[in-house]
Amino acid sequence: MARYQLIRVHARGLGENCKWLEMFEDVGMVIFCVSLSDYDQFTVDGNGCSSNKMILSRKFFEAIVTHPTFEQMDFLLILNKIDQFEEKIEQVPLTKCDWFSDFHPTISRSRPNSNSNSINHNPSLGQLGSHYIAVKFKRLYSSLTGRKLYVSVVKGLEPGSVDASLKYAKEILKWSEERPNFSSSEYSMYSMDASSFSH
Numbered sequence: 001m002a003r004y005q006l007i008r009v010h011a012r013g014l015g016e017n018c019k020w021l022e023m024f025e026d027v028g029m030v031i032f033c034v035s036l037s038d039y040d041q042f043t044v045d046g047n048g049c050s051s052n053k054m055i056l057s058r059k060f061f062e063a064i065v066t067h068p069t070f071e072q073m074d075f076l077l078i079l080n081k082i083d084q085f086e087e088k089i090e091q092v093p094l095t096k097c098d099w100f101s102d103f104h105p106t107i108s109r110s111r112p113n114s115n116s117n118s119i120n121h122n123p124s125l126g127q128l129g130s131h132y133i134a135v136k137f138k139r140l141y142s143s144l145t146g147r148k149l150y151v152s153v154v155k156g157l158e159p160g161s162v163d164a165s166l167k168y169a170k171e172i173l174k175w176s177e178e179r180p181n182f183s184s185s186e187y188s189m190y191s192m193d194a195s196s197f198s199h
């Protein structure tokens with residue numbers, strides 16, 4: 001039976017003498033959670049320095065995925081708060097975050113709905129934006145590890161959405177148990193597609 005344990009950590013805890021990471025030696029997978037609606041949020045540190053929260057999440061993500069403790073481990077990125085994001089992106093451009101400065105989608109005049117679960121040929125701005133962010137993280141992860149990042153878009157206040165994401169995590173664990181031991185170069189042939197999303 002899968003066992004979940006939520007441990008809240010802070011990027012500052014990843015300093016050189018970080019001992020607590022050794023606690024994670026029997027972990028099967030890392031679930032890394034990022035709030036989609038953080039792209040226009042800023043936080044001020046003790047020195048009065050203001051930083052974009054999405055950029056801080058990216059830095060933390062980079063530190064975790066390249067940490068030796070998590071080498072060869074599967075990562076599932078949860079992009080949370082899709083509901084807030086879908087509303088926000090209609091008002092606040094995604095380019096507000098420097099990392100997303102090349103987001104210039106072509107939007108059809110007839111956008112039928114903004115439901116993130118719907119599959120249609122006229123995706124909403126929210127769908128385009130969340131997909132774009134997922135691909136940003138996937139490319140970053142692939143460039144750092146040569147591996148494939150799994151992504152799940154979630155509405156954290158809906159238990160069903162969280163359950164679906166955890167179910168996806170279980171499936172990934174199952175695949176990785178069944179996966180033959182490819183060398184990393186062979187495996188990377190399968191790594192760059194942007195298709196492994198769970199919605």
Ligand SMILES: Nc1nc2c(ncn2[C@@H]2O[C@H](COP(=O)(O)OP(=O)(O)OP(=O)(O)O)[C@@H](O)[C@H]2O)c(=O)[nH]1
Pocket residue numbers: 035080081082083084154155156157
């Ligand atoms: N609308 C919406 N609210 C959410 C979602 N997930 C969490 N929240 C709410 O967001 C608020 C803050 O939650 P978190 O972002 O998890 O908390 P946090 O990490 O302490 O927040 P910060 O450190 O300030 O970013 C709480 O009131 C949650 O109920 C979501 O998917 N959609």
